[in-house]
Each structure stands twice: as structure tokens, then as C-alpha cells.
Amino acid sequence: MEKMPKWADVILIPMISLILAAIISAFVIMAIGENPLIALQKMVDGAFGNTQNIGYTLYYTTNFIFTGLAVSVAFHARMFNIGGEGQALVGGLGVAIVCLYIPWPHWSLALLGASLGAAMFGAMWAAIPAYLQARRGSHIVITTIMFNFIAASLLNYMLVGPLKPLGSMEPASAPFPEATHLPNFQEMFNPIWQIFAGEEAKAIFLRSPANITFFLAVIACFVVWALIWRTRLGYQLRSYGLSETAAKYAGISPFKIIMIAMLISGGLSGLMAVNQAQGDAERLVLNAVEGAGFIGIAVALMGRSHPFGVFLAALLFGALYQGGAELAFWTSIPREMIVVIQALVILFTGALDNMVRMPLERLFIAKNRKQEG
Amino acid sequence: MDIDTLIQVLDSSLRFATPLLLACLAGLYSERAGIFDIGLEGKMLAAAFLSAAVAYTSGSAWVGLLAGVGVAMGLALLHGVASITFRGNQLISGVAINFLAAGLSVVVAQSWFAQGSRTPQLAGAARFENLNLPFAEQLADVPLLGPLYSDLLSGHTIIVYLALLAVPATWWLLFRTRFGLRLRAVGENPAAVDTAGISVIRLRFSAVLICGILCGIAGAYLSTSLQAGFTKDMTAGRGFIALAALIFAKWRPWHALYTCLLFGFLQALALRPDLIENTLGFKVQVQLLDALPYILTVIILAGFVGKAIPPRAGGEPYVKER
Numbered sequence: 001m002e003k004m005p006k007w008a009d010v011i012l013i014p015m016i017s018l019i020l021a022a023i024i025s026a027f028v029i030m031a032i033g034e035n036p037l038i039a040l041q042k043m044v045d046g047a048f049g050n051t052q053n054i055g056y057t058l059y060y061t062t063n064f065i066f067t068g069l070a071v072s073v074a075f076h077a078r079m080f081n082i083g084g085e086g087q088a089l090v091g092g093l094g095v096a097i098v099c100l101y102i103p104w105p106h107w108s109l110a111l112l113g114a115s116l117g118a119a120m121f122g123a124m125w126a127a128i129p130a131y132l133q134a135r136r137g138s139h140i141v142i143t144t145i146m147f148n149f150i151a152a153s154l155l156n157y158m159l160v161g162p163l164k165p166l167g168s169m170e171p172a173s174a175p176f177p178e179a180t181h182l183p184n185f186q187e188m189f190n191p192i193w194q195i196f197a198g199e200e201a202k203a204i205f206l207r208s209p210a211n212i213t214f215f216l217a218v219i220a221c222f223v224v225w226a227l228i229w230r231t232r233l234g235y236q237l238r239s240y241g242l243s244e245t246a247a248k249y250a251g252i253s254p255f256k257i258i259m260i261a262m263l264i265s266g267g268l269s270g271l272m273a274v275n276q277a278q279g280d281a282e283r284l285v286l287n288a289v290e291g292a293g294f295i296g297i298a299v300a301l302m303g304r305s306h307p308f309g310v311f312l313a314a315l316l317f318g319a320l321y322q323g324g325a326e327l328a329f330w331t332s333i334p335r336e337m338i339v340v341i342q343a344l345v346i347l348f349t350g351a352l353d354n355m356v357r358m359p360l361e362r363l364f365i366a367k368n369r370k371q372e373g
Numbered sequence: 374m375d376i377d378t379l380i381q382v383l384d385s386s387l388r389f390a391t392p393l394l395l396a397c398l399a400g401l402y403s404e405r406a407g408i409f410d411i412g413l414e415g416k417m418l419a420a421a422f423l424s425a426a427v428a429y430t431s432g433s434a435w436v437g438l439l440a441g442v443g444v445a446m447g448l449a450l451l452h453g454v455a456s457i458t459f460r461g462n463q464l465i466s467g468v469a470i471n472f473l474a475a476g477l478s479v480v481v482a483q484s485w486f487a488q489g490s491r492t493p494q495l496a497g498a499a500r501f502e503n504l505n506l507p508f509a510e511q512l513a514d515v516p517l518l519g520p521l522y523s524d525l526l527s528g529h530t531i532i533v534y535l536a537l538l539a540v541p542a543t544w545w546l547l548f549r550t551r552f553g554l555r556l557r558a559v560g561e562n563p564a565a566v567d568t569a570g571i572s573v574i575r576l577r578f579s580a581v582l583i584c585g586i587l588c589g590i591a592g593a594y595l596s597t598s599l600q601a602g603f604t605k606d607m608t609a610g611r612g613f614i615a616l617a618a619l620i621f622a623k624w625r626p627w628h629a630l631y632t633c634l635l636f637g638f639l640q641a642l643a644l645r646p647d648l649i650e651n652t653l654g655f656k657v658q659v660q661l662l663d664a665l666p667y668i669l670t671v672i673i674l675a676g677f678v679g680k681a682i683p684p685r686a687g688g689e690p691y692v693k694e695r
Contacts, residue, residue, distance in 0.1 A: 028477070032484035080464055082411075128671075138674035139683070141464050142620065145411065145613055146667040146674075153664035161658075297468060334483045334490065339476030343469050351455035351466030358459075 046326020055208020061318030067296025083144025084293030086151030091270025094121030122270015130262030390637025396615035406580030414612025420592025442589030449585025460690035
């Protein structure tokens with residue numbers, strides 16, 4: 001059988017798509033009268049220029065790892081979970097309830113509890129669309145979109161109603177207790193840094209929101225990898241994604257696979273809230289997710305639904321996000337430019353995949369023929 | 374609730390229902406031809422921006438409308454190229470278009486007008502003016518029918534009437550013409566249409582382009598009729614409510630009208646929580662009203678109240694057998 005080599009599929013095609021997205025972004029920047037090279041330099045500087053910026057980049061990366069993994073797991077079972085946004089919002093509710101109403105003795109236990117709460121709430125929010133798809137055949141994409149909006153209304157209600165502390169005017173929950181405070185990068189790495197650089201050395205990761213949840217995200221990458229490629233369940237998931245009929249003949253229950261894939265997916269989306277609510281804001285605020293659920297789609301597409309790819313893509317988007325914020329600060333290019341770049345990445349790596357793939361495939365086939373002949 | 378207030382609420386229901394209806398019909402053409410479109414929101418948003426920007430610059434709402442329709446058709450074409458020509462994933466393409474519009478509208482607005490992410494306020498001929506239907510003033514004093522006619526039906530911009538006319542027009546086009554028959558067939562069984570020697574690709578592209586036109590009008594309505602200018606994310610999920618309405622209406626034009634009027638009514642009510650409290654005697658959470666269209670759609674999707682069966686070939690790219 002004539003096929004493209006694997007490296008072309010996992011590296012070359014995403015790279016070409018990325019370059020195409022970059023070229024068009026450059027044109028957009030030129031069209032609004034700015035220099036794309038200077039913009040690029042500002043963005044790279046803004047994302048990696050100093051440890052504080054790196055801290056921000058890694059904070060966003062953490063969010064995107066969770067939502068990217070969430071979309072990936074569902075993708076493996078050939079389901080398009082577009083509801084990451086809503087699942088993460090409801091996950092935030094789980095974090096808030098766990099942090100506010102349980103007296104935690106230590107942050108490590110609080111982290112465990114909040115993670116459990118976030119994952120359970122996120123999974124619960126994914127369970128209903130999953131059940132409707134598995135039992136009643138409603139299209140998962142449409143139901144998860146609807147659930148995003150329902151989640152937004154629910155959070156709106158909770159934050160102006162039951163969760164709002166008395167006397168507060170802001171739509172936000174009460175601050176979480178001191179004991180749930182997660183160590184941030186500054187607290188974790190500064191002491192080590194000072195041993196090497198001396199007491200007077202400039203502090204690193206100063207005031208950046210990156211926190212210990214980043215390592216939770218890295219662990220999640222390993223766990224998802226092991227689950228998908230090293231367990232019986234992961235095998236069933238992938239087989240179902242490749243061919244539903246074949247999977248059914250092999251005795252795999254579609255109902256079980258749909259439910260499990262979506263529960264894991266929703267749980268991962270929900271975990272994003274640990275980073276945002278417990279790690280950074282230390283309370284639940286309105287619109288906390290800020291589109292991370294959707295960025296997860298781009299991350300999963302870029303990363304070819306592989307946890308390692310997801311990690312790299314999340315880092316790229318984290319850098320884009322943080323770099324974009326700095327860009328808006330230093331130039332007249334608004335922050336929304338990163339939304340445009342993100343859209344182009346989704347467009348080229350997702351929807352227009354064949355546009356890059358088809359000519360490349362032809363090229364490789366022609367090359368193979370030549371070698372054989 | 375007295376009759377005047379009721380008419381007032383119904384009047385704003387109609388205003389809110391108009392963009393929903395246009396977008397819903399847009400989705401109807403596309404999905405009946407087998408192309409899922411979750412990019413309705415993005416096409417509306419792009420059109421809302423460009424029509425406001427061009428209307429302001431040219432001083433004419435009509436030129437603005439034209440520009441809005443143009444950009445929406447451009448995005449529709451992009452969706453067509455991705456999902457018909459390159460057989461890409463229609464859902465992913467729709468997501469990308471939503472983001473593209475959300476980002477570009479702000480980026481371009483900022484560089485064009487330097488007023489943050491909005492266009493300047495539109496005034497005069499740059500906005501569509503309210504039309505008074507014939508005899509509206511004379512009939513105003515007739516009990517019941519008078520206010521219904523002169524306050525509720527009369528006094529909207531031309532796009533509202535256009536949207537209402539689009540319903541029978543769509544019904545006629547889809548169910549009484551050869552083009553409509555083929556368009557519906559291509560959403561159910563493209564192979565059969567292909568066998569009959571009719572181009573699946575051309576049919577699907579025309580459906581997607583009609584979808585673009587209607588989305589463009591819907592977007593222009595938002596920024597040049599309902600409001601006077603473009604603001605960031607002004608579609609506010611209307612594209613998704615329209616999608617919900619489409620499912621609720623089970624992909625049928627007349628039902629789309631009723632559903633959009635209902636959803637428009639819910640939106641109008643959400644703005645007047647005091648009215649509900651006075652009428653029902655207890656407090657209904659505004660957030661619940663906001664979420665109601667989505668909740669209703671999920672219930673319909675779940676098949677608890679009649680089953681919503683989408684066009685059979687929807688979402689699947691057509692591959693000609695070789």
C-alpha cells in the first residue's frame with residue numbers, strides 16, 4: 001500500500017499548516033499597518049522574555065493542556081466534544097464548593113479534593129450530552145454547544161445568587177480560605193534559585209500565576225497517554241473511533257465507550273478550573289474560562305490528539321496567548337489578534353487539512369514510484 | 374399585564390426574532406443540502422461589523438448591507454471550500470469561522486476607527502429607518518386590531534418584513550421548485566442526485582452561498598437596524614440560538630418562524646423580569662430565561678417531544694465513487 005511516511009503525517013503537515021496560518025496572520029498585521037516581524041519579536045519577548053512572562057505562558061499552557069487532552073480523548077472515540085467551555089465552567093463550581101465548604105488542613109489535601117470536585121463536576125456536565133448521544137442519538141456537537149450556554153447561565157446565576165457573599169457587589173464567590181492556597185512558581189522555585197544566585201538575587205517567577213497545577217497537567221498527559229495506548233479500555237476507545245461496526249462485532253459496547261470517553265473528557269476539562277480558580281484567582285469569578293475550552297480544539301488538532309503533541313501545542317498556544325497580551329500592550333495591535341491566529345490554526349490544521357495533505361500525498365507517491373521503477 | 378405592555382413585549386419579540394429567523398433560514402438551506410453550519414454566528418458577526426463600518430463610511434445603510442452580505446458570502450465560500458472541495462470536517466470549519474470573525478472584527482475595527490472594538494454611532498441614512506405600513510395611523514384607534522396592526526406590525530425596518538417574507542419564499546423554493554427538490558435530495562442522498570447527472574458540488578455550493586446571504590442580512594440587521602453601530606461580540610450567541618431554533622423547527626421553514634418568534638419572546642421577557650413577576654406572582658430567574666431556548670432544544674434533541682431527525686447526509690462530505 002502506498003502511504004505517506006509517519007513523520008510527514010505528524011510533523012510535516014502540521015508544520016506546513018502552521019506556516020500557512022503564520023503567513024496569513026502576517027498579512028493581517030501588515031494590512032492594519034504594523035510590521036509583522038516586530039510583532040513576532042514582541043510576542044516572543046512577551047512570552048519568554050523574563051521569568052515572569054514565562055510564568056504567565058506556563059499558566060496558560062496548563063489550562064490548554066487540560067482542555068486539549070479533553071478534546072483529544074473524545075477525538076480518539078471519534079466524538080467532537082465542543083463543550084469544554086461549559087465543562088470547565090461547571091468544574092469551577094466544583095472547585096469553589098470544595099474549597100469553600102470543606103475545612104482543609106493543608107493545601108496538598110485541598111488540591112486533591114478540588115481536583116476531584118472539578119473532575120466530577122466537569123464529568124457530570126459531559127455525562128448528560130454523552131447519555132443523550134449514546135441512548136437517544138442526539139448529536140453530541142449540538143448538545144455540548146447547548147450545554148455551554150446552559151453552563152454559562154448556571155454560573156451566572158450561582159455567582160450573582162447563592163455563591164455571592166453577603167454585601168458584595170461583584171459577581172464572584174467569596175475568596176477561598178488561606179489553607180487552600182496552592183504554591184505558585186515563585187514560592188516553589190525562588191528558594192532553590194536563591195541557593196545558587198545568592199540571597200540578593202532578583203526573584204524569579206515574580207507575580208506570575210503559574211502554580212503547582214502545571215505539574216498536575218504534565219501528570220495528566222502521562223496518564224492519558226498510558227490510558228489510550230497501554231490499557232484495554234484505551235484500545236477499545238481507539239477501535240471504536242476507527243470503526244464503529246468493527247468495534248461492535250468485537251463485542252465493544254458503544255454505550256460504554258461513549259459514556260467513558262465523554263466522562264474522561266469532561267473531567268479533564270473540569271480540571272482546568274483548578275489551575276484558574278484555586279491556583280490563580282483563589283475564588284470563582286465570572287467568565288473564568290475565557291475560551292480555553294475552544295482553544296482545546298486547536299490544541300488537540302495541532303497535537304494530533306497525542307498527549308505529547310498536546311503538550312507542545314498547549315505550550316505554543318500558551319506562548320501565543322501571553323505574547324498576544326504583551327503585543328496589545330506595546331503596539332496598537334489588539335489582543336484579539338491571537339483569536340485570529342487561533343482561528344487560522346484551527347482552519348488549516350483542522351478543516352483544510354486535506355488541502356495540504358492531498359498534494360503532499362501525491363508527491364510522496366510519485367517519489368515512491370520513481371524509487372521502485 | 375395590560376394590553377399595551379403585551380404589545381410592547383411582542384413588538385420587541387419581533388425585533389429579537391428577526392436576526393434569529395434570518396440566521397435560522399440560512400442554516401436551513403445549508404443543512405438541508407447536507408452541510409452542517411455552526412459558523413452562523415461568525416458569519417453574522419462579520420456582517421454586523423462590516424455593514425456598520427461601511428454604512429458609516431459611505432453614509433448609506435444599503436451599501437452597508439451589501440458589504441455585510443459580501444463578507445458573509447466570503448466566509449460561506451470558505452466554509453464551502455473547506456467542507457465541500459477539501460472534504461474537511463464541517464464542524465471544525467464552522468468553529469474556525471466563528472473565531473475568525475470574532476477576532477478579525479475587533480482587529481479591523483480598532484485599526485479602522487481607533488475607538489476600541491466598536492464602530493462610531495450610526496445616524497441618519499446610515500441606519501435603516503422604521504417603515505410605517507399603510508393606514509397604520511388611521512387604524513391606530515380601532516380597538517384591539519388597531520394597536521396590533523399599527524404598533525406591533527407597523528414601524529419596523531425593512532429587514533424585518535424581508536425576514537418575514539423569506540419564510541414563504543423559502544417554503545416555496547424548497548418544496549415547490551426543481552431546485553428545492555434537488556437541494557433537499559442532496560442532503561438526504563447525494564449519490565442519487567449524482568447518478569441523475571446533477572452536480573452535487575454545485576448544488577451544495579449554492580446552498581452554502583444562500584446561507585451566506587441570509588447570514589449577511591441578519592448581521593446587517595443587528596448593527597444597522599436593531600442597534601446603531603457595531604460592538605464587540607454583538608451577536609451574543611444568536612447564531613447558536615438560531616441553530617437551536619432550526620433543530621426545534623425540525624428543519625422546516627414555517628416552524629422556523631414560530632420557533633424564532635418564541636425564542637425572540639423569551640429574549641424580550643428576559644429584559645423585563647418585572648413583568649413576569651407581576652403576571653405569574655413569583656420570581657423567575659433571568660438566567661433561566663436565558664438558558665431556556667437551549668434547554669428546550671436539548672429536550673427536543675433527546676426526542677422526548679417528537680424526534681428531530683436531521684437530513685441524513687448532513688455532516689458527511691460527498692465522495693464520488695471511482
